[in-house]
Amino acid sequence: MFPPSLRSLIEGLARLPGVGEKTATRFALFLVTAEEDYVRLLGEQIQGLSSSIRPCHRCGFLAQVRSPDEPPLCSICADNHRDRSQLCVVGRMQDLLAIERSGAFRGRYFVLSKLLSPLDGVGPADLPLEALARRVHEDGVREVILATPPTVDGEATALLLARELRPQGVRVSRIASGVPHGGDIEYADQITLGRALEGRQLIE
Amino acid sequence: MNHPRTRRLKVSHRTEALLLRQVPYGEADAILTLLCRDLGKVSAVARGVLRPRPRATVLLEPIHRLWVHLDESPGVEMMVLRESRLEGVRHRLVRRLDALDAAGQGLRWVRALAPPRAPEPTIWLEIEAFLEGLDGETPAASPRSSLAALGLRLLRAVGYGFELEGCVRCGKPCPQEASARFDAKQGGLVCQACGGGPLVLRPELRHALVRAEQGEDGALPAVEAEAVLDWVDLALVVHLSVGEQRA
Ligand SMILES: [Zn+2]
Ligand SMILES: [Zn+2]
Numbered sequence: 001m002f003p004p005s006l007r008s009l010i011e012g013l014a015r016l017p018g019v020g021e022k023t024a025t026r027f028a029l030f031l032v033t034a035e036e037d038y039v040r041l042l043g044e045q046i047q048g049l050s051s052s053i054r055p056c057h058r059c060g061f062l063a064q065v066r067s068p069d070e071p072p073l074c075s076i077c078a079d080n081h082r083d084r085s086q087l088c089v090v091g092r093m094q095d096l097l098a099i100e101r102s103g104a105f106r107g108r109y110f111v112l113s114k115l116l117s118p119l120d121g122v123g124p125a126d127l128p129l130e131a132l133a134r135r136v137h138e139d140g141v142r143e144v145i146l147a148t149p150p151t152v153d154g155e156a157t158a159l160l161l162a163r164e165l166r167p168q169g170v171r172v173s174r175i176a177s178g179v180p181h182g183g184d185i186e187y188a189d190q191i192t193l194g195r196a197l198e199g200r201q202l203i204e
Numbered sequence: 205m206n207h208p209r210t211r212r213l214k215v216s217h218r219t220e221a222l223l224l225r226q227v228p229y230g231e232a233d234a235i236l237t238l239l240c241r242d243l244g245k246v247s248a249v250a251r252g253v254l255r256p257r258p259r260a261t262v263l264l265e266p267i268h269r270l271w272v273h274l275d276e277s278p279g280v281e282m283m284v285l286r287e288s289r290l291e292g293v294r295h296r297l298v299r300r301l302d303a304l305d306a307a308g309q310g311l312r313w314v315r316a317l318a319p320p321r322a323p324e325p326t327i328w329l330e331i332e333a334f335l336e337g338l339d340g341e342t343p344a345a346s347p348r349s350s351l352a353a354l355g356l357r358l359l360r361a362v363g364y365g366f367e368l369e370g371c372v373r374c375g376k377p378c379p380q381e382a383s384a385r386f387d388a389k390q391g392g393l394v395c396q397a398c399g400g401g402p403l404v405l406r407p408e409l410r411h412a413l414v415r416a417e418q419g420e421d422g423a424l425p426a427v428e429a430e431a432v433l434d435w436v437d438l439a440l441v442v443h444l445s446v447g448e449q450r451a
Contacts, residue, residue, distance in 0.1 A: 191293055
């Protein structure tokens with residue numbers, strides 16, 4: 001029904017998260033009839049993404065490329081007001097963003113991009129352990145906060161990182177896990193409840 | 205939405221299970237490989253499980269024993285996961301890196317060895333006993349030794365067990381107290397007349413292998429674990445070409 005180039009645009013758009021065939025068609029029809037300047041700029045922005053955005057060379061988060069010979073540095077690593085002595089290790093960028101939204105952390109981050117996975121055979125050699133150790137050393141980090149997810153893979157990764165980092169003389173802590181705020185204790189799973197009880201705190 | 209006739213024919217299964225693999229499918233779904241106590245190895249789709257907040261009725265984790273509710277439609281190979289929860293939580297195992305590593309390898313072996321859609325009570329019992337052992341307060345053997353013993357038992361369970369009492373080619377029995385030539389690729393002892401094997405098995409080790417294969421915990425000396433793991437891998441390469449899956 002649609003001309004081939006529109007058809008392939010719809011197929012491309014439908015691969016975006018949260019976008020189905022119907023929404024993709026709507027987007028495509030909008031773009032076909034939209035102002036030419038807007039469409040050209042959007043196209044250029046998308047095309048330039050891979051060369052203008054790179055992982056930050058210090059933490060792995062997204063960073064703007066300023067010049068070809070300058071290693072990319074993200075806004076968090078570039079912010080001198082942030083506490084260098086605390087380093088929060090996360091599995092994915094999305095987790096970094098979530099912690100940033102909480103506003104509860106003023107240190108810096110390290111994004112692993114991968115977790116240990118016993119089931120899939122992802123082992124220590126597949127994780128950026130050397131880069132993390134270098135980061136801890138170079139920044140004079142005093143505490144590493146492990147914020148990998150509370151799953152078998154996330155816990156395994158935390159165990160490994162703690163084992164690797166402790167000899168560096170750095171304090172290693174694990175974020176607490178437990179019953180979610182507004183959640184129901186009755187419906188919490190055994191692991192969550194076990195952790196919540198283990199991580200209990202005195203009320204002063 | 206369902207056609208009334210299809211709905212009538214749908215079969216529900218409720219069983220204990222172990223997660224053998226989870227592969228993302230689309231944005232929020234996952235394709236699972238499960239070893240079910242009553243069904244053997246099955247594939248199932250878990251809808252919405254990769255959403256930031258999956259439904260509270262679906263909790264999927266490897267290593268721990270799960271309870272799952274699966275729907276099976278006639279003529280459709282892939283089942284649909286309706287519900288899953290943690291049934292047996294292995295608190296201690298998941299805190300030991302070496303045990304986790306061994307558990308992952310054991311589950312990958314099961315994934316490679318278990319035939320699809322056939323109840324395998326022996327495989328279920330072996331892997332469950334292995335994981336429970338790793339979760340024990342004071343494990344009977346090192347995780348690598350337990351893993352090596354599991355490898356021997358799984359091979360036996362699917363009919364690829366090593367022949368350790370006599371020559372795998374001519375059947376000539378091996379005297380109890382004699383050393384014997386062994387070839388993992390050929391599947392066991394090989395007598396001199398049949399060409400022998402690349403390794404010499406001392407009688408004590410040969411007996412230890414037999415006892416480990418029969419289920420005796422801690423029968424395998426820890427120093428032999430790596431060698432036995434290599435033999436299990438060689439046997440798997442020959443039978444399934446899955447040796448490269450060992451991490
Ligand atoms: Zn950065
Ligand atoms: Zn022979």
